[in-house]
Amino acid sequence: MLEIIRSRRSIRKYAEDLPKEEEIEKVMEAGRWAPSGLNNQPWRFLRITDKPKKDGLASFTKYGKIIKDAPVALVVCMDISDSYNRDKDLMAIGACIQNILLEAHSLGLGSCWLGEILNKKEEVKKYLKLDEDLEVMAVIALGKPDEPITESCRKNLKNLMI
Numbered sequence: 001m002l003e004i005i006r007s008r009r010s011i012r013k014y015a016e017d018l019p020k021e022e023e024i025e026k027v028m029e030a031g032r033w034a035p036s037g038l039n040n041q042p043w044r045f046l047r048i049t050d051k052p053k054k055d056g057l058a059s060f061t062k063y064g065k066i067i068k069d070a071p072v073a074l075v076v077c078m079d080i081s082d083s084y085n086r087d088k089d090l091m092a093i094g095a096c097i098q099n100i101l102l103e104a105h106s107l108g109l110g111s112c113w114l115g116e117i118l119n120k121k122e123e124v125k126k127y128l129k130l131d132e133d134l135e136v137m138a139v140i141a142l143g144k145p146d147e148p149i150t151e152s153c154r155k156n157l158k159n160l161m162i
Contacts, residue, residue: 004106009150011110014143018049018071023107027142028074030103036092042082043096044134046075057139060124061117070112070141074100075124077134093137100140110145113138 028045036042048054054073058064067073076097083089097113104111117124121136130136 004102007149008101008105009110009152010112011143011145011147012066012069012112012141013145013147014070014110014141015146016071017144019107019109019143023109024072024142026107027100027103027109027111030099031076031096034092034096034099036095037088038084040082040084040089040092042078042080042089043093043137044077044079046077046128046130048073048075056127057117057124060120060127061114061139063114063116066112066114066141067139070143072142074140074142075128075136076100076138076140077130078137079133080135081133090137097138097140104142108144110143110147112141114141 024047028047031043031045032041034043048057049072054070055068057073057075058067061067076093078089078093101111101113115138117139118136124136125134128136
């Protein structure tokens, strides 16, 4: 598991072909199994593969090219009607997103967590015609990588200890 965590990278360039349906399902299944307070599971997923719909979604962020080029855009939302504590639910959705990213990587897929789009989340909500109780939390670009996996670095663990 640690090797998967250490080798995962944000992928911003994708091959054109759509991942297999079972791969997309596994990615969302991993997200579904994230921990949440009171097991309320406040996340909801919208999978977008339609190119015109993805292109429209891409217009809400300066990183739109990533969404346009990815075969799949997963929109992760919080269902406010299932929320019992916003802070805890936000952490749970972060865990959900991390599970998605790690499962994608373990399957040989690339992904990129796009948060800047939250600056226009109300416009995104209208564009996607989401229910009133849904709040956009992230968009995840997903597909087969078409760029090399690069090295990364992290701060030394000793420097993170308080």
